[in-house]
Amino acid sequence: xxxxxxxxxxxxxxxxxxxxxxxxxxxxxxxxxxxxxxxxxxxxxxxxxxxxxxxxxxxxxxxxxxxxxxxxxxxxxxxxxxxxxxxxxxxxxxxxxxxxxxxxxxxxxxxxxxxxxxxxxxxxxxxxxxxxxxxxxxxxxxxxxxxxxxxxxxxxxxxxxxxxxxxxxxxxxxxxxxxxxxxxxxxxxxxxxxxxxxxxxxxxxxxxxxxxxxxxxxxxxxxx
Amino acid sequence: xxxxxxxxxxxxxxxxxxxxxxxxxxxxxxxxxxxxxxxxxxxxxxxxxxxxxxxxxxxxxxxxxxxxxxxxxxxxxxxxxxxxxxxxxxxxxxxxxxxxxxxxxxxxxxxxxxxxxxxxxxxxxxxxxxxxxxxxxxxxxxxxxxxxxxxxxxxxxxxxxxxxxxxxxxxxxxxxxxxxxxxxxxxxxxxxxxxxxxxxxxxxxxxxxxxxxxxxxxxxxxxx
DNA sequence: ACCTGAACACCGTTCAAGT
DNA sequence: ACCTGAACACCGTTCAAGT
Numbered sequence: 382x383x384x385x386x387x388x389x390x391x392x393x394x395x396x397x398x399x400x401x402x403x404x405x406x407x408x409x410x411x412x413x414x415x416x417x418x419x420x421x422x423x424x425x426x427x428x429x430x431x432x433x434x435x436x437x438x439x440x441x442x443x444x445x446x447x448x449x450x451x452x453x454x455x456x457x458x459x460x461x462x463x464x465x466x467x468x469x470x471x472x473x474x475x476x477x478x479x480x481x482x483x484x485x486x487x488x489x490x491x492x493x494x495x496x497x498x499x500x501x502x503x504x505x506x507x508x509x510x511x512x513x514x515x516x517x518x519x520x521x522x523x524x525x526x527x528x529x530x531x532x533x534x535x536x537x538x539x540x541x542x543x544x545x546x547x548x549x550x551x552x553x554x555x556x557x558x559x560x561x562x563x564x565x566x567x568x569x570x571x572x573x574x575x576x577x578x579x580x581x582x583x584x585x586x587x588x589x590x591x592x593x594x595x596x597x598x599x600x601x602x603x604x605x
Numbered sequence: 606x607x608x609x610x611x612x613x614x615x616x617x618x619x620x621x622x623x624x625x626x627x628x629x630x631x632x633x634x635x636x637x638x639x640x641x642x643x644x645x646x647x648x649x650x651x652x653x654x655x656x657x658x659x660x661x662x663x664x665x666x667x668x669x670x671x672x673x674x675x676x677x678x679x680x681x682x683x684x685x686x687x688x689x690x691x692x693x694x695x696x697x698x699x700x701x702x703x704x705x706x707x708x709x710x711x712x713x714x715x716x717x718x719x720x721x722x723x724x725x726x727x728x729x730x731x732x733x734x735x736x737x738x739x740x741x742x743x744x745x746x747x748x749x750x751x752x753x754x755x756x757x758x759x760x761x762x763x764x765x766x767x768x769x770x771x772x773x774x775x776x777x778x779x780x781x782x783x784x785x786x787x788x789x790x791x792x793x794x795x796x797x798x799x800x801x802x803x804x805x806x807x808x809x810x811x812x813x814x815x816x817x818x819x820x821x822x823x824x825x826x827x828x829x
Numbered sequence: 830a831c832c833t834g835a836a837c838a839c840c841g842t843t844c845a846a847g848t
Numbered sequence: 849a850c851c852t853g854a855a856c857a858c859c860g861t862t863c864a865a866g867t
Contacts, residue, residue, distance in 0.1 A: 389848085389850065414840065425852050427842080436841070437769065485712075488761030489769075490802070492776040497789055500781070504791035518795040522804075523811045530754030537712030545661065545713075552716040557724070565721055567728035571742040578714070580746075587747045590818035597817065613831065613867085638859065649833050651861080660860070833866070840859060847852070 387423040394432050397422065398442055402480070405443075409540060410482035441491045443483045448495035451476045458502070462509035463592055469502055470528050470588050477532040484536035487529045500525070510599040520595060527591055531584060538579060553578045611647040618656050621646065622666055626704070629667075633764060634706035665715045667707045672719035675700045682726070686733035687816055693726055694752050694812050701756040708760035711753045724749070734823040744819060751815055755808060762803060777802045 400421040404413045415436075419426035433439040451473050458465050477484035490496070503525055507517035538549060553575060562569035576583060624645040628637045639660075643650035657663045675697050682689050701708035714720070727749055731741035762773060777799060786793035800807060 392850080415842090416840085427853090428851050430842080431850060488709075488758045489765075490773040490776045492773075492780055497781075497784060497792065501789045501791045504795055508791055508794065514795045515798040518798045519800050519806075519810065521795075522800050522802075522807050523814065526755055526758055526807060527751065527811055530756075530758035531750055532754075534712045534750055534754035534757065541713075549714040549716075552714045556716055557721075560721060565725045567725045567732055568721065570732065571728055571738045571745075574739040574742045576743050576746050578746075582743075583746050583750060586743065587751055590747065590815060590822070593821065594814035594818040597821070598814070616831080639861090640859085651834090652832050654861080655831060831867085833864105835862105835864090837862080838860095841857095843854105843856080845852105845854090848850085 392422065392424055392428060392432060394442065397429055397432055397439070398446060401439060401443060402446070402483075405480070405482055409542070410485075440483075440486055441489060441493065443480075444486060444489060445491040445493035445495050447476055447480055447483060447487075448491065448493075448499045450479075452495055452498055452502075455502075458505060458509075462506040463596060465509075466503065466506040466524070466595075467588060467592060469499070469506070470524075473499075473528055474532045474535070474584055474588075477536045478539055481536035481538075481540035484533055485540055487533045487536075507595075510595065511603045512599060513602070516598075516602060520598075524591065524595065527587075531587055535579070535584060550578055616646065616648055616652060616656060618666065621653055621656055621663070622670060625663060625667060626670070626707075629704070629706055633766070634709075664707075664710055665713060665717065667704075668710060668713060669715040669717035669719050671700055671704055671707060671711075672715065672717075672723045674703075676719055676722055676726075679726075682729060682733075686730040687820060689733075690727065690730040690748070690819075691812060691816060693723070693730070694748075697723075697752055698756045698759065698808055698812075701760045702763055705760035705762075705764035708757055709764055711757045711760075731819075734819065735827045736823060737826070740822075740826060744822075748815065748819065751811075755811055759803070759808060774802055 397418065400418050401413050404417050404421050408417075415426040415429055418429060422428075429439070433442070451469075454476070455468060455472050477487065500521070504517060504521045507520045507524075510517075510520075512520055538546060541549065554577065557568060557575060558572040560568050560572070621642065624642050625637050628641050628645050632641075639650040639653055642653060646652075653663070657666070675693075678700070679692060679696050701711065724745070728741060728745045731744045731748075734741075734744075736744055762770060765773065778801070781792060781799060782796040784792050784796070
């Protein structure tokens, strides 16, 4: 909140990115307006246009920063492609949940350095699994879409303002458990064991299922 | 674009929802402002506040309308739970792609009638697959999250303004195929067969994988 | 009860002007 | 070259006033 004036020439993409993450961490991405960034940086809001063409450019840079953070916390490839794939996925989900309101934009292609490295790692797992080029490329696409889609969904819930988030969570804790068995016999039958919407076990199971299915396909592809 | 004045008392949730979908179809969800809806309806923009508490309420009603459209185009349950599950998923994805900018908000719980019915159908498939209550409830959660996440991701790309959408698609058609093999050996190896980001085969394969994995788990759960 | 008009506190973006 | 100030064309939402 200190609004001291910043020396001329000290503004650059890296400094602006850091300010954008700081403001977003405090109030969500909708708080990261040019006005708020200007205040955070001690500069005029429109000074940012010197360093990012528009808000979309800033957003894509934030997405790539997420990929960078994912890579930084990841051990190198081992000889177990499935374990490596799971590690990449778990770390991606973890970083997305740390920056939920940025993660909600993960359907965008950042087409920047750290995204390139993430893509290369996942394709590497598929090739080591024994898939041919076309199958490996297709499996990459499907696994990445699954991973980004599932993680962005979880992140979207986490990024909601507290009021809306509580309303959504409570709906599964209370409302769905009270639905009448007449029109909703299946919901009523399992209502007493409905998992929470934000239960971390959900993503863990989804990932296990996806990797099991890829492993089965890889075994089938390896057979003559 | 006809802005004739509407008779008093003829405004209601259904009419406003129809206007919201009409405006969204033409210019995306960001075009569905209260001003645009007022013009579409021949009413004052703020008149809508009589029928929806705020914009979020209107959005949740639009999400539930997507579930309604999905259900309307769906045959009844058969004795093949896996085929039924696939039918629900394919139809959901199809409807999401028809209304992409609404679908991007599918991480919200609408907690409304048509969503209840969708949930009941999917849980029904899991129970018929032979899962116990807790496993069926968990499998519902994971499959629904997968389906909504993947579909919302696809929809997010489709809902982008044409300029950003072309940039993202072209990145996979051109940029990713030209990356150097030095830092990106795996991308370079499969670059010639990278599938398009919006290839419908992607979701089809993802769905096949997920159902295969669920089937394998169901078989394991059925064994004594 | 239902709708309108005016006002409030914001947005992203542009462009000419300053240093 | 880098940044500021002012302006433009918007937003969602509130509230008193009209019918």
